[in-house]
Amino acid sequence: MADLKALADAVIRGDQATAVNVTKTALKEGMAPKQVLDQGLIAGMDVIGARFKNNEIYIPEVLIAARAMKMAMEVLEPELVKAGVKPIGRLIIGTVQGDLHDIGKNLVAMMLKGAGFEVIDLGVDVSPDKFAAEAKARNVNLIGMSALLTTTMPGMEKTIKALQAAGVKAKVMVGGAPVTKSFADRIGADGYSPDAASAVDTAKSLVA
Ligand code: B1M
DSSP, X not given: OOOHHHHXXXXXXXXXXXXXXXXXXXXXXXXXXXXXXXXXIIHHHHHHHHHHHTTSSOHHHHHHHHHHHHHHHHHHHHHHHHTTOOOSOEEEEEEETTOOOOHHHHHHHHHHHHTTOEEEEEEEEEOHHHHHHHHHHHXXXXXXXXXXXXXTTHHHHHHHHHHHHTTOOOEEXXXXXXXXXXXXXXXXXXXXXXXXXXXXXXXXXXXX
16 A cells, blocks of 8 residues: 655655655555645655755755655646646746846745646746736736846836736736845735745745
8 A cells, every 4th residue: 555654755855766656556556646646745845845944954955855746746747637636726937037047936836836836937037028928828826936136126026017917817926035025015016935935835825
């Protein structure tokens, strides 16, 4: 019988082979894909998120765990689709125009995937028009923007204006080293997070 605690532990350790094997065994035994996701993969990433938030682990451990989760998700995803399991929210995420930094944005994207969001990553140097066009085309309920340069932060405000002009109703959350809560409030963002772990809490509260 597949052990979902062992699956969560494999994610926490970043043990890709075990994560994939336990996922395959669970599915072969007829376990519900949603149960494998919630009690195995997401349970493991929740622990990673909490440890990261408490500075008990650092970026490399998060990336290793996220990779194990990604490998297992490749096995699980088609079964989730077949079972009609819906993600808890769908978002686009990108680094704003003129900015090529993506390590933090990727980390946030991975944590959100780990928490059960469908994440569409637009990459770096994303223009306000592209954010607006993708938000409309993909019918998302959340938009995430990252900026690492003081010179590119104004791109967040421009993007919010472009989203409003395009009639996009999705919530907007922002983050990145130079971004602050007061900046986020000033430009009219719905949410701000200082790090990837709290970004999950913010995203969940925005789509709730
Ligand atoms: Co650049 N860089 N860089 N850089 N770089 C910084 C940001 C800088 C602070 C270095 C410095 O001068 N001390 C400085 C910015 C100064 C400023 O504007 N205040 C700087 C500069 C000036 C530049 C260039 C202009 C340098 C030059 O060419 N003269 C140039 C700009 C290029 C461009 O973007 N157009 C440049 C280039 C680069 C590299 C390409 C070499 C490389 C990026 C590689 C890559 O990302 N693929 C790079 C790097 C690596 C850095 C530093 C060293 C590290 C950034 C990083 O990845 N941190 C950085 C200095 C530093 O921070 N020590 C620096 C780790 C990452 C996990 O943290 O991105 O903050 P962070 O993400 C966190 C949170 O902020 C938050 O969660 C993450 C995880 O906890 N978060 C969100 C991020 N996005 C979020 C979104 C959310 C919520 C939370 O919601 C959607």
